[in-house]
Amino acid sequence: MRNSFFLSILTGILITxxxxxxTMIGPASxxxxxxxxxxxxxxxxxxxxxxxxxxxxxxxxxxVGLLASPADxxxxxxxxxxFGPGTVFNGGVFAGGNIQLKNYCVxxxxxxxxxxxxxxxxxxxxxxxNAADVSPIGFASAYSYLSSxxxxxxxxxxxxxxxxxx
Numbered sequence: 285m286r287n288s289f290f291l292s293i294l295t296g297i298l299i300t301x302x303x304x305x306x307t308m309i310g311p312a313s314x315x316x317x318x319x320x321x322x323x324x325x326x327x328x329x330x331x332x333x334x335x336x337x338x339x340x341x342x343x344x345x346x347x348v349g350l351l352a353s354p355a356d357x358x359x360x361x362x363x364x365x366x367f368g369p370g371t372v373f374n375g376g377v378f379a380g381g382n383i384q385l386k387n388y389c390v391x392x393x394x395x396x397x398x399x400x401x402x403x404x405x406x407x408x409x410x411x412x413x414n415a416a417d418v419s420p421i422g423f424a425s426a427y428s429y430l431s432s433x434x435x436x437x438x439x440x441x442x443x444x445x446x447x448x449x450x
Contacts, residue, residue, distance in 0.1 A: 320337045329346060333349060337362040354392060358376065368384075368405065377395070383413075385405055
């Protein structure tokens with residue numbers, strides 16, 4: 285949990301850097317949220333893409349991918365996805381396991397290497413269950429790369445001072 289929180293903070297900071305510096309975070313550079321383990325959120329949004337190496341659970345009116353490219357998956361899970369109510373505006377949903385959708389709108393493909401359960405919503409793209417597809421993200425290699433990058437950055441000497449006004 286602590287690693288996921290730290291990586292989320294690191295990702296948020298680095299995304300605000302220039303494009304050349306964003307390549308430092310490698311596989312996470314295309315995502316607004318990139319979590320190593322489970323992601324459980326309620327009633328909010330991510331204007332970009334989200335990914336989690338574990339389960340993704342989004343409820344209470346969560347939305348994803350408003351500013352994402354419709355050509356890619358906007359939600360990628362290494363395990364299972366539990367989504368709804370909510371909207372995936374651009375791009376689809378990929379799960380290494382099962383997908384459960386309730387009161388949803390997905391404007392893209394929905395692909396699961398397990399089963400897809402749908403209740404009260406719409407999907408504008410293809411639906412593929414038991415797909416045996418390779419995940420768009422290699423979470424094990426991403427974890428290794430990002431952990432190593434984090435340790436390297438932590439070992440660097442500070443080069444400035446930041447002041448925060450109360």
